[in-house]
Amino acid sequence: MPFASGRDMTTQQSASAPASISIGQSHFRRMRAAFVLALALSVLGPCVFLAVFGWQDWQDRLSAARDTTERSTYIAKEHAQKVFDIDAALAERVIDTLEDRKEADLRRDRTFYDVLARLVRGHAQVDGVSVWTADGQLGATSLRFPAPDISIADRVDFIDARTRPTQLYVSGPMKGRVTGNATFNVMKHLVRHDGLFAGLVSISMSSAYFEDFYRQLADDKPLTIGMIRSDGAVLAWSPGPHGRPERISRDTAFFRLLASGHEAGVVTMVSTVDGEEKILAFRRVGDYDAYVTAGFPLRYIWTAWLARFTTVTIATLVPSAALFVLLIFSLRRLRHEESLWRRAETEASMRASLEAAAKEHQHLETLGNMVALVAHDFNNLLMAIVGYAHAALRADPRPHSDSVSAPLKGIMATVERGQRLTRRLLSVSKKHPVRPERLSSTNWSSHVDLLRSAVGEGVAIEASVHDGLWDIDADQAELELALLNIAINARDAMGGRGRLHIVVSNANVSREGNGSGTQADFVRIDMTDSGAGIDPATAERAFEPFFTTKAPGHATGLGLAQVRSFCELSGGHCSIGASPRGGTLVSLFLPRSKSPNTSPLSGHLDSAGVAASSPCIRLLLVEDDPMVADAQAAMFSAFEYEVTHAANADDAYRLLRAPHNFEAVISDVQMPGSMDGLDLAEHLQREQPNLPLIMLTGFVDQAERLRGSGITTFLKPIVDVAVLDELIRRRVTASNAACASQAG
Template identity: 35%
Template sequence: MSKTTLNMDKHANTDSQWAAIEGSGPGHPRIGFDIQRRLLQALLILCVLTSLALLLVLGIVQWRDLHTQAFLAAERATVVAKEHADKVFELDTSLTGRVGDLLAGMNDDDIHARQHMIHLKLRQMIAGLPQITAVAVIGKNGDVLAHSRDYPFPPLSVADREYFIALKQGKQESISSVVVGRQMQRQVFTDGVARRAENGSFLGVILVSLDPGYFLSFYQEMLPGEMHQSLSLVREDGAILVRYPKMVNDVPNVSASSPLMRGIGANALAGTTTGISPLDGERKIISYRRVANHDVYVVSARSLSHIWRAWLSYMVLAGTLLLVPGSILCGIIIFAIRRVKDQKIAWQYWRRELALRHKVESDLRESQKFEALGKLLGRVAHDFNNCLMVVTTGIQIIRLKRVPGVEKQLEAIERSIKSGEQLTRQLLGVSRRQPLKPEIFSLQMKIPEWQLLLFNPIGAARCYVDVDTETWPVCVDAVEMQLALINILLNARDASPPDGSITLRTENILRRSAGPRQGYFVCISITDQGGGMSEETRKQAFDPLFTTKEAGKGTGLGLSQVENFAKAAGGYAEIESAVGIGTKVSIYLPAAESAMLAERDEGSLVAAAPPLKPLSILLVEDNTDVADGIVTLLETAGHAVTHLTGAADAEDFLSQRQPDVVISDIHMPGGITGIELAKKLNLRFPALPVILISGYAEDLQAAIKDGFSVISKPFTLDSINRQLAAKVR
């Protein structure tokens, strides 16, 4: 055939595909040097802008993350410190309650008289409490009446202390600022609780001295080496009781205008704010929480300058990491601009590969379409075979009953049935689901019968047939052979000029050479007068999906089917071609003279076989119409038939009684197929013959592969009787 039509010249086809995609035809100029250079320059600018944009996005995201983490760290530290302070002041409250119970009903004189006993009790109460340095009982005039530290305690008055004055004036509890104890000479802050009589008169004060160093040790454990974050215990009026880390210059109070005091004024329980700290002048995140039932706040402050430094470090690192690949990428682009010619060649090669890929994908989609169509045709053929089976059994029953006057009509129906069988075979041949049915025939008889089918599509006037009258018979599937010849003839038509002739010839060949291609062959050759094909194209002509036809006009499957058919028949296919002269495609099929003689001998033996005795038959068929016809046909022939509709029912039946033979449909609902049923019966009843029937080609192929006897629907009484005779003989 011509190289423009057969299974294909790869490079010529990909070149045309590339030209179509690139747009190199009239009105579609190729992409030039200037356009490529401008594109690369734009890409260079885009690369720089993208790097800057990415750096900007990373900076924004990191800045937000650092701020969020700083806020969370400040709030977590505040929560932990508050829980610690709550426990300390709760213990303080419990201690003052116990002291109050100890002093219940005592006046100043009673307390002074029992000073030693009270001293011992107070000392015992604070034993093991490192946060409390001392407990004192103050009289209503400000004199220290009892003290946990010393006995006897020297005369000492605290009447001038701010907390005593506040409690005497009516306040129930007062926490002092940090003071130096007059007796202990160390820094403490006190928590004083007023003692009052039942009528509310002031009796004195129970004073608990707390150690600021205890809180400092805890805060230091929470923030080891964290110089950018601080923890403080601050009184409601801004007086600083404890701060870690300690400041170089002590600032005893936080001003009322500070961010902390403004936040407390807005929300007295808890909050987080930002602002410039009056202690060191840095901008900070400030989180605070009030200690339960006390006028004291736990405050955590985190420096924003640390966040700024961490962000700058991150940006330097990110910028460095982006600069290296960005510089490399820019260098590559600049190099590409300088070497634009080489880039253009690479681009063109890539377009060729893209065109080839598109073509392969298109061919794959086309093959998938054929596969889907094949499945549909297979199912249609199966259902149609069931319909033909009903009609076939009806005709045979009528013939067996010898109904007079209907012979002519029965013959017409039988001819229609044969046409229907041929139609289903053609459908299954297209779907590739038809099991091969080799039959022995002579080409000098078949080719004239196929003349209309083969030559009309390509123009019968231009076709010449030369069939040797002595051509040996062959044993092949007739439908597959028709399809192979049609594929070759269509390729020859497309390859030839309108007035070019096409010749089909048969001849006998004897190959004496050693190897698999020796023996008696029948050669069927088709010759055209087209442009021929190159040697490279000829070597690839039988490859699947390889075609030289234009897109949409060929699938590359025609000659592949021809080669597969020849191999399946035990032969082979060859192509001879010369550019400018034409192409000859030859199919070599083994001669079947001995097979024909064997078939004749077998036929005479079958004809001489004794009549079949009546049998008990179990029929498993889900289609009731088909089953009724088969049952009636077999019963008319003298057999006793039991019909069941499913494999499960058949297993139950066989567990009670066993017939002479089981005939089962393959394709049945219910989860158990006829093949699976046959396998089970072979295991349970090895001597029980099983015959499988189906109108679905895939089922027949599977059954044959598993070694079971099969009959294709529709079948005749003679064919089923031959199978029965072979099974029960």
């Protein structure tokens, strides 16, 4: 069974196509996800790295700055403590020396001056050692001999030192009265045996000495190192671009820590000396009233951090940007490839569908041609039977006898059944001839009964037929098939339960806006279901052959295509869309009938009609099938025609050369020879238009061509021979009358 194997192959192709599409879509989806992930990582990865690196580097630099300041304060504190310890020892030695010179005049004691000068020698931090009396007068000094007449009774440090007899007193910054250098003093009490204040031993400390040490300690670091007292007085300060400050502000976090008793600590604050934000570390110098400080400006930390962060950022972002651009390009390339793949898949699928459809069409075409040939020959057999039956009826001496009429009626009924069988065969092959006839639009009861039996009891059918409906020219069987296709589609759309409303009315093209430039009358058939409706995209393709929204294997997609084909062959059109009241609306526009309003003729023999006598008509019968020709000749002879037979169109062409005595011509269409029936008809229509001509054919395309040329055409087999006889006689009578009028 070749047709079954062809359908199996089509099924396999259609089944493999979705699998291939699914695999391809999955591949592109995975690739796109991978590219998008890589794209996100190419952005987020560098950002996260730079954020972590920047934060960590900043914290490391802050920690290093804190370590540097704390280490610097520790070194400066150790240095200052050693210096102050030396000062305390010097003061004690001076006091011991004074014990041996209780009654001596120190200002004129050259030996004591030499002792002081020798004690100071080798101590770069000491500018000089002086001894002050209880009333503030200078008693002796290592700086000059004899000692000048100087008094410090009014100085704050002298007054403060008198109140602290047991401590090594550290004075505030000052300018030495002997040397004129920046200095501060370390003082020690002189006490008499009775415990009364006897004066001070003052060691003058060089601020420059400490500042030189602090510069060396800072080296190339942007450190600010200084030494202050607990009251904020600045004893030494380095570096000093704005000069040595006198004291620090009390309104700072650092001073608040000093006031709260902290001996060491680290704080971040804005310096009141130079206005910069710094990391400031401090330590107390032993038990002395002095603190060393080291400040690291955040500006230098920020500048160094920013320079390194910028370098790392550039080194990171340049390859990341290149990777990002490459991924964007790859993603676009993937999108382009997917578009090309989809197009190729669509074209391949379409090509496969077209190939399958072409193969199926070829199979159907082959089958249709075979069926059409069989049906054509069967039609000729039926024509022969009809001819011989009528000839027998005419030859019977008892034309009105029921015993004769009944068998002949049975023969005609059998011919009608054969005609229906031929119609079914041609319907299978899609080559059945359309038999348009004048139909009344008012009687819809038979159509509704047919539709009810097709859609089942779950669908209620309501029909509304307007008054004054026009008749239509259409093939009744095709009309019923179109209505059935629409009703079955509506039933499926409603799931087998719902309502189908049918409205039949007259319509005019200009009033309906069909787009035609001329007015045309139509009978409009509206069929509306109560389903979910139809979307515009589906409605646009609904009439396409093989298009269906149903699951594979549940529909052929030819139902609505048949509806459109029927309407167009009938000279009308159709439409589909969503109904304003819900559901789907299908409208058929069938043209108003222009044929004469004749009552239907019975397919059975009318004994009265065939018994009537009529004048003899000279008829040329053109038929290539000898059996059909003999039967038709016998039939027309029985109808009292003088029949001449031509075996083909070429013989008929020669016989019809003027002058001739034929009054009518009946010709088949398909015949052998250089001319066929169509050529003969066109020749007679052009050369002898008054000669009555009737064509017989079993093919609808030939019938349409002939009817379009204005030639009367009958489709085989002809059951109503009486109608043909009446038409021939009426045409011959009219032709003879026209000839007589022209002769007169």
